[in-house]
Amino acid sequence: MPLVDLVMPKMGESIMEATILKWLKQPGDTVRQDESVLEIATDKVDSEVPSVTAGTVEEILFKVNDVVPIGSVIARIRTNGAAAQPSAAAGMTASSASGGRTATPGSPAVPMTSPAPAAQAGFAQGAPVSRPVASGNGAGSRFYSPLVLNIAASEGLPLSELESISGTGTEGRVTKKDILQYIADRKSGVQPAAGPSYLTATPSQPAGRPSLPPLPVESAPAPITYSTGNVEIIEMDRMRRLIADHMVRSKHTSPHVTSFSEADVTHLVHWREKVKKDFEKRENTKLTFTPLFIEAVVRCIKKYPLINSSLDGDKIILKKDINIGMATALPSGNLIVPVIRNADQLNLTGLARQVNLLADNARQGKLRPEDTQGGTFTLTNVGTFGSLMGTPIINQPQVAILAVGAIKKRPVVLETAEGDAIVIRHMMYLSLSYDHRIIDGSLGATFLSAIARELENFPTNREF
DSSP states (O other): OOEEEEEOOOOOTTOOEEEEEEESSOTTOEEOTTOEEEEEEOSSOEEEEEOSSOEEEEEEOSOTTOEEETTOEEEEEEESSSOOOGGGGTTOOOOOEETTEEEOOOOOOOOTTOOOHHHHHTOOSSSOOOOOOOOTTOOSOOOOOHHHHHHHHHHTOOHHHHTTSOOOSGGGOOOHHHHHHHHHHHHHTBOOOOOOTTOOOOOOOOTTOOOOOOOOOBOOOOOOOOSSSOOOOOOOOHHHHHHHHHHHHHHHHSOEEEEEEEEEOHHHHHHHHHHHHHHHHHHSSOOOHHHHHHHHHHHHHHHOGGGSEEEETTEEEEOSSOOEEEOEEOTTSOEEOOEETTGGGOOHHHHHHHHHHHHHHHHTTOOOGGGGSOOSEEEEEGGGGTOSOOOOOOOTTOSEEEEEOOOEEEEEEEEETTEEEEEEEEEEEEEEEEETTTOOHHHHHHHHHHHHHHHHTOOTTOOO
8 A cells, every 4th residue: 555645735826835724634544535634824825735645644744833845745645556646636626615715736746956046046145045955964955945045035145144044944944934033133133043053164255345244242132021911912813924924024125115196086986976886786796996996007007017027136027917916804804915817808897896706705715825826016995994095015026016095075276277276076195115126216106197197087978
């Protein structure tokens, strides 16, 4: 009775690791093919991993709350018949829903020695980074997950410095938490903890580059104390911790600049008010402001395509597809960003349907992993909760995010042929945060002003 490896499935292009939430099967339990074995979580959605074969769970290799790289063997199943071919599970797309989670089948194991070219490109010093398997004597080589390599590349950490980080993961591996803590300590001047004892080599100083003074050594920060006992300590849930890590990483990665504009959306408000009942009756879906905003964003992206890009080292990746992410508030208070793919190919009705469907699925916990992947630009409506404006944080690896504020009636000066007049108009603030590494202030402000003009010049006689 041969053993079949169950590997951590690939959940999407940008997902490099997943956290084990719960084992649904234990060693000795029988399992059917496609029956769920465990629950996992990424920074996007929670999912279930089904078995690729029928048999008995022989061994579980990771514990609950372990963060596991994509492609790692997480369990072994003893089959009752002939050995299953690993490729048999590669193309399966079956899914099952349980408690709002989506079952995603496993993909073929990724060799642990495969390189990460994109991450390697960002290293400014030292040898190109590969991900070697530990050698027989256990010295001089360690495994690094793609996520760790990407963070190191974005921070400019050479391989020699990466190897000095003490890992808390399985077999001493460096986890995302380890490298983020190391970077935070280094920036704050705290002496990072020493790494493995066998890593004592000092990186050579590149010719012509001046030596930097050593970082000051400070004592470890004292634990937080509370002056009174009248406090409540609340543990952050898993999604909030992931959001926190994502936001901090975005700020570390992109130098944020935010530009502001104001739009007179009176025509748009009046048109929507006039047609929304007929629209819902005919199309069987509500017409909110969001699809109207997305429509304007798409038109402006076509005029300024650099906004729809990402940065890979010193290379700018222009995205031909326009996939708009829309920040959606969940009942828990957390946010998630489902993506409307190929938004430029949808009319207003199609955009309205997608907006409502994705928002409803997000609030009911029914989003699939692919529903939150591949975004190229993000829209967030801070006005939903009454805010006039905001300074949104870029959703990596995108380079810009638009925030729309609450629409308020205000007296404004309107220029007419008969002279200036003070009138009541529906006004809205717009704010665009962008990555100043590739988006200069002139382009950011021009793009934002173009969106404002699109909204202000909305045709009041438009048919839907």
